[in-house]
Structures are given as structure tokens and as C-alpha cells.
Amino acid sequence: MSSSNGGSGTVPVLEVTNLVKHFSVSGAKGLRKTRATVHAVSDVSFKVEASQTVGLVGESGSGKTTVGRSVLRLAEPTSGSVKFKGQEIVGMGRRELRGMRREMQIVFQDPQASLDPRLTVGSAIAEPLRIQRVPGKHSDRVAELLELVGLAPDHARRFPHEFSGGQRQRIGIARALALNPSLVVLDEPVSALDVSIQGAVVNLLDDLQDRLGLSYLFIAHDLSVVRHISDVMAVMYLGKLMEIGPSETIYTRPSHPYTQALLSAVPEPDPMTERTRQRILLQGDVPSPINPPSGCRFRTRCPIAKDLCAMEEPALIDRGDGHPVACHFPTKNLVEMVSAAR
């Protein structure tokens, strides 16, 4: 694992080891109440080095958002370890955790929902400063933060509804940066924005990283944005890491059948490519995380699954591709294999 992150001798900003998160849900069978366990995240390990961006991609139900929330302990991990700059935060007391949270912040997907409509932008941005009892004049810091994210200091007196979606996301970013964090979890930060606006927010995130040396955990389902912003990319499916490595490697030489199917499903904005390329069309839907398949979780939709895949779960290890892959039969040529079989 460490090889994939280009790990050096220094302590990573974030080190997640064997993270597991189960949710207990109640259902009903007839009139009887039933309990079931959702296996949202199963045994996920990765690192985020200083000033690095790790992209976490996957479809709905892959557990990517739960990983992000577990890292900040907004969701309590069932087991495993989350170390922030070498310090274990799983099991940490409330008071200590509050101190830690100064350094780790989150930007949510929907800036409309994550900003209180009755708070001025200034008090929303100053809220973390108040909670952490930061001394000094908060209004000066708010003005500074607004300028940092490309808004004007006098915007502090206005309310969220006076801003566009892109501007609101800038406000969300300013609030996340108020306490000078070193790690920011970005949970689908541009997914709710129009294409013509997305780029400006992505550029801002790039600039802020350069200026402030931030580390990002970038959670998204839009693969092209993740490719642009991430140094390392981790692909999740049904609570498990399927493949992790340098972004360009994952894009240009993916070895997991799921990664290849995912990349092949994304429509490219180029009609010539779209009409000529061979595509892997996955059948069916993602299975329920309440009853994940035995062995490899992807096997029920995998076009090259064999008996072994149902019996034994593939470990996430380097299988000669230079980056860890959780597949018994990694290949670079799934597209060719699938189209030849047709």
C-alpha cells in the first residue's frame, strides 16, 4: 500500500488502516421487525501525504462518503484505525477530538443545504472560530477568508440566498478553511454545479492547496474532475477498495475489471470516440450492501468472473501492475476480451 502513495519517511497527514463501518438498520418482514447490518465500508486502508490529493471514486453505495465521514469521526468507525499526523483518532475523547477537528474540515456537496439560510455569510464562516473559541477579531478573519476564496469582504453581511451555487460553494470552502486545517475532506464539492462553473471552483481548490499546503481527500463520482485534481486515486465498490495508485496509472492502465468498466461507461464529450469505441456494458445493479456477495464483491457483475472469485476474496496487493489491485485475474485488456467474446 505504501508504495502506491509514494510514501516517504515522513508521517502522512492521514493514515487509514483496515477501516470498517457497519450501520444497523431495521426492516420489516410482514409484521415482524427485523435487524440487518449494512456493510458500508469493509477493510479500507490508504494514506494521504502532506499537500497531496487523494481521489476516492465509486458509484452510489460504494461507501466513499462514509469513508470521508469516518475519517472525521462524523460517523463512528466500527473498527480499524484512523491516524491524523500519527495520532489515533478512533476512540479519542470528545474534548481531544474537538481540538483535532481544527485541523480536519469538510466541504459538503450541496452548498444550499449546508449553509443556514438565517445566518449571514459572515457568521456562518465565523462559526468554527466561535466554537473553537479562537481569540482575536473574527470579522477580520472572515474578510480575509472571503478574499481568499475570491469573494468580497462586504459579502459577509449578506445571506446565502443572495449567492449563486458556485459562490455558495466558495463560502463553504471559506468556512472549512477558517481554522487553518491541514486536511480537507471534499465530498462531491462540484457535483451540484454547472459545467461552466465547476472549473472555477476546481481552480480555486488547486490554488488553495498550493498556497496553504492543504491535503485533500476528494470524494466524487465524476471521474474527469477527479483525474484532474488527484495525485492518487482509489476506486471503491460496495465498501471495498478495488484498486489504488497514481491517478494517471489508474486512468491509463487500470487493471481491475471494475475500474475498466467504470471508465468505459463514462460518456466522453467526443462523438467520434463515442461512436467507435468498444464498451463494457455491465449488467444489473450494484448488489445490496446488507448482503454483499461472497468472495470478490464485484463478481456478480464482472464479465470475467471465475469460480475462484466466489470462493476467495482477492486481497488488495500489487500483482505485478505496480499498484495494488484487489482482483484474482487482473488484466489490462478487458475491453478487447469482452468484445472478442461477443
Add this chain to the structure above:
Amino acid sequence: MTASLLSLRDVTVSFETPNGVVQAVRGVDLDVAPGEMVGVVGESGSGKSVTFLGILGLLPNSARISGSATVEGTELIGATNKVMRSVRGKKIAMIFQDPLSSLNPVYRIGDQVAEMILAHQEMSGAAASDRAVELLDIVGIPQPKVRARQYPHEFSGGMRQRVMIAMAIANDPDVLIADEPTTALDVTVQAQILEVIQRIQQQMNKAVVMITHDLGVIARVADRVQVMYAGRVVERASVNDLFATPTHPYTAGLLNSLPRVGQQRLLPIPGRPPNMLQPPAGCAFRARCPQVAPICAAKLPELVAHGTAMTACVRHNEIDLSIVEGVPA
């Protein structure tokens, strides 16, 4: 072009609000021929969905609609309820973005599809149920007989969208309007749904209007494209021309905002769309346009020919629109 099945002329839609009149759609033309898939692309608020909800009479009472929209010669705008009922579902049907809110949670899937059939066709309930199972099979739902007896909550998002498609084709309409049919779905499921829509369009020779904000979806399935901005069509072109040689600065800006491999900085369009309570005089895009000149404020640009495309840029002959080099990421 063969005779068009669906034809829109100068369609306008406005909404009365406490703050004034929102001019959501400001004169849209469109022609769709049998067996053709026309993409309508634009960002939020561009009027792409409202245009079609408007012509089908699916907007709230605060909406005012004018212009002309004909399906196989039947005028929809200002039509009586009786006429609308005979057209909707039978000649033109719509596939919505969110299948969960379009399905009734307390009725079985098969019954809901059958209800759609019985609304327009004289047949027995049993025959309609059999036809419903057939339709579920056509849209690729495995074990259609079993699935027909299940309820919407037992279906995944992709399967629900297939049900919506089955309902849309239940009365064999000639025109299908697909309004962001894959936006709520994961990419691997999106690929399946696009394939179903394409297969139905080709096998049954339907005319399809694909409304989307996703240029990738347009590139995959559309034959021709209309780009909308601030309630107007700003460009109309074949899909290949649109992506290779856009003629309107907005289209070029949209294409350039997509990330490319190895690109250091993304190139978003500066600014934001105008407030449709008071749309600017002249070209609505001029405040964000890198090619803007004084003439752009003079009057509302009409679509004019530029090569094989139509463009609503008054400076289309003077400007040089370059598209960033590189493979899309």
C-alpha cells in the same frame, strides 16, 4: 429533412412571480424527424426542460406559454384538455429524471404500466396486463412476469427508469421526450439506460428529444444538437460539427470548460447566467463572452446559417473560436 413529427415555432414560456415575470423560454424553434435523436443541451435555468413541460401542458398555472408546437399536425399550445389527453402518451410521451417520484408506491409495477395502456386503448384488463409484461421485457427487465407483480420500492433506480421507459412507449407514441433520464443514475447504469433508449429509438423508429446537461451523453447518442442559453437556442448543429467546430462562443466555452488530460488549469466560463426577471438587451451571453463587441448589445440575435450549422452570434463571421487541444479527461 423529412417532414418533422414534432415542430416548435417561437415557443415562449414565462412565469408570474411576486418579483415580476420570469422569461424562462424566449422563442425556441425545433424540428424532430422520425428515427432521429435530437439533443437539447444547456445548463440549469437555460429553459431546456421548461420548453417541453410547457408544450405538454405540465407546468403550473403561473406559467404563460405562447407560440406554436405541433405533433403530427396537432397544435398543442392552447389545446383543450380533451385534445391534450389524446396526444399525451399516445403521440408524444415523456421520460422524467426521477422515476421514484413518478411511480405510485402503493400499486404494483405491472398495474401501473397497464393503467397507462388502458388510458388510451380499448382492451380487457387481462390483455393490458399481458401487454405490460411484454413492455417490461422490451425495456430489458429480467423475469418481467415476476417483476410486474412487485412494487416500486423493490426496484433499483435503473430498473425504475426502465419502467418509466416502458410506460412512455406503452401507447406507441412517435415522439419521446427524455428529460435528463440518466442524471440520477450511476454511470454504469446510465450506460445501460442510454442503450435501451437508443435501441427503442432505432428499432421502433421513434423521434427522441434528449434533454441533458451532459455533453458526454450528447456525444454518445444525439444526431443533432440544440444548445440553449438563457431561454434561447444559441446554436444548432450536427453532433460532429458541434464538438469539432462550434460556432457560438457559449458552445465553445462549454466545451473548453471540460477537463482535459494533463491540463494544468481548467477554463471555466467567467461570470454566471443572467437573471431572467430582467434578461439583458441583445445577446444574453455577452456579459460572459470573450468575443463581446458593442454590436452584441444592439438586438436579440436570431439563428443564422454558418456553414452547415445555425448560430445566434452576430459576430460569427468575424470571430475565431478555438477549442482547447487535448483528449477529454
